Amino acid sequence: MDRLIIEGGRPLKGGVEISGAKNAALPAMAASLLTGGWHCLERIPRLRDINTIKRIMSKLGTVFREENSHVLEINSDNLTCFEAPYELVKTMRASILLLGPLLARYGRAKISLPGGCAIGARPVNLHLKALVAMGADIYLDHGYINARADRLKGAEIFFDIPTVTGTENIMMAAVTARGRTILKNSANEPEVVDLANALRSMGAHIEGDGTDTIVVEGVRDLKPCNHRIIPDRIEAGTFMIGAAITGGEVRVEGCVPGHLTSLMEKLKLAGARIDPAEKSLTVTGPGQIESVDLMTMPYPGFPTDLQAQFMALMAVARGSSMIRETIFENRFIHVSELRRMGADIEINGNQALIKGKKRLFSAPVMATDLRASASLVLAGLVAEGGRTEVHRIYHLDRGYEAIEKKFRGLGASIWREKE
Numbered sequence: 001m002d003r004l005i006i007e008g009g010r011p012l013k014g015g016v017e018i019s020g021a022k023n024a025a026l027p028a029m030a031a032s033l034l035t036g037g038w039h040c041l042e043r044i045p046r047l048r049d050i051n052t053i054k055r056i057m058s059k060l061g062t063v064f065r066e067e068n069s070h071v072l073e074i075n076s077d078n079l080t081c082f083e084a085p086y087e088l089v090k091t092m093r094a095s096i097l098l099l100g101p102l103l104a105r106y107g108r109a110k111i112s113l114p115g116g117c118a119i120g121a122r123p124v125n126l127h128l129k130a131l132v133a134m135g136a137d138i139y140l141d142h143g144y145i146n147a148r149a150d151r152l153k154g155a156e157i158f159f160d161i162p163t164v165t166g167t168e169n170i171m172m173a174a175v176t177a178r179g180r181t182i183l184k185n186s187a188n189e190p191e192v193v194d195l196a197n198a199l200r201s202m203g204a205h206i207e208g209d210g211t212d213t214i215v216v217e218g219v220r221d222l223k224p225c226n227h228r229i230i231p232d233r234i235e236a237g238t239f240m241i242g243a244a245i246t247g248g249e250v251r252v253e254g255c256v257p258g259h260l261t262s263l264m265e266k267l268k269l270a271g272a273r274i275d276p277a278e279k280s281l282t283v284t285g286p287g288q289i290e291s292v293d294l295m296t297m298p299y300p301g302f303p304t305d306l307q308a309q310f311m312a313l314m315a316v317a318r319g320s321s322m323i324r325e326t327i328f329e330n331r332f333i334h335v336s337e338l339r340r341m342g343a344d345i346e347i348n349g350n351q352a353l354i355k356g357k358k359r360l361f362s363a364p365v366m367a368t369d370l371r372a373s374a375s376l377v378l379a380g381l382v383a384e385g386g387r388t389e390v391h392r393i394y395h396l397d398r399g400y401e402a403i404e405k406k407f408r409g410l411g412a413s414i415w416r417e418k419e
């Protein structure tokens, strides 16, 4: 396992190029199972999770060609297996995204039921309920989802909760189902819209993506996907918060400012200056960070995936702030590690009260989940008194491409060491 070593106290300066979005690349790769031929996906980030889904799809019989490090060609003409095994699924819950496409194309799938993870139970009941409504037979057996469907039929689906991967799974299941599928209370995250665009490049008939009602008209045939993945708004947001917390000035390049409106509003309230352009934005950190309350919400509300990073900022703000996490039941794991660096944070249920401190102190800390790890790196960039060591950074490598190289390019003193 690797660790990151960070020497704090250096304002971030300069430009950073944002990679493709992990949470758009994963569903687009799963969508390539829907039809034969060579699919081409551009701006694929080089991440552990991308390697994991490639390993699972290779096990099914999918073949990959890498034109260059960010262009991926995929061919699933000759699938020989329809099972996603526990030992791989347990490392990446998003494997559930293989269920919809496998059922749609082959009428069968055996996917390990994704277990919980550090941030919560993460059930997939809404995915399964919707597929049953579309005519699938599904039974759980020894920790596996066993699914069968002669041909899925269109249905009217209402999601009790706007689930991102649930919406994506059902959209993929519906594109070749017989008739019309209406997804109500669907998620409207940019990653859902990006998957709809990828599916439309394959000939799918989808409308309403980006709203809470999506309509899919089933078609008989699809053609291979040709699509460029959107930039990663969570990576972009992480660097924006990095500029604010270090009092630096960072130009975040190759991002979509419109995907980051809620964060921009909160950073302005915290005293940062934001200068958005068409495909980039510049964040100038304030001399004094002001405390700001926030509540995580489905898009376009404040993203839960930036909650831990924003909390690191509030840990060194003037005054107290309240952060409420409404999406996941256990997404404050970073708090105990931030406390070890001197942060003053009290948790009460799904709310955290952060009393800003003048400074944080370097310490050895443990990464526990992807975004909690990012918050520890941000805290390390401003911690005083030596070197912060962030252990078990494989969590970071799941969702951030070359994170220490990108921060070093902005002037941070940060490097990777073998444990």
Ligand code: EPZ
Residues within 6 Å of the ligand: 022, 023, 026, 094, 120, 121, 122, 123, 124, 125, 126, 127, 128, 161, 162, 163, 164, 165, 166, 187, 191, 304, 305, 327, 328, 329, 370, 371, 399
């Ligand atoms: C996606 O997870 C993202 N992952 C998460 O990013 C992100 O935090 C989350 O959406 C919320 O935005 C991918 O896209 C691969 P949900 P997902 O289904 O789809 C409950 C990261 O760091 N729920 O929208 O799993 C669920 O428990 C990751 O990149 C059910 O109850 O999240 C949660 O409380 C972390 N039953 C809420 O809905 C279901 O069947 C929203 O979850 C499905 C979800």
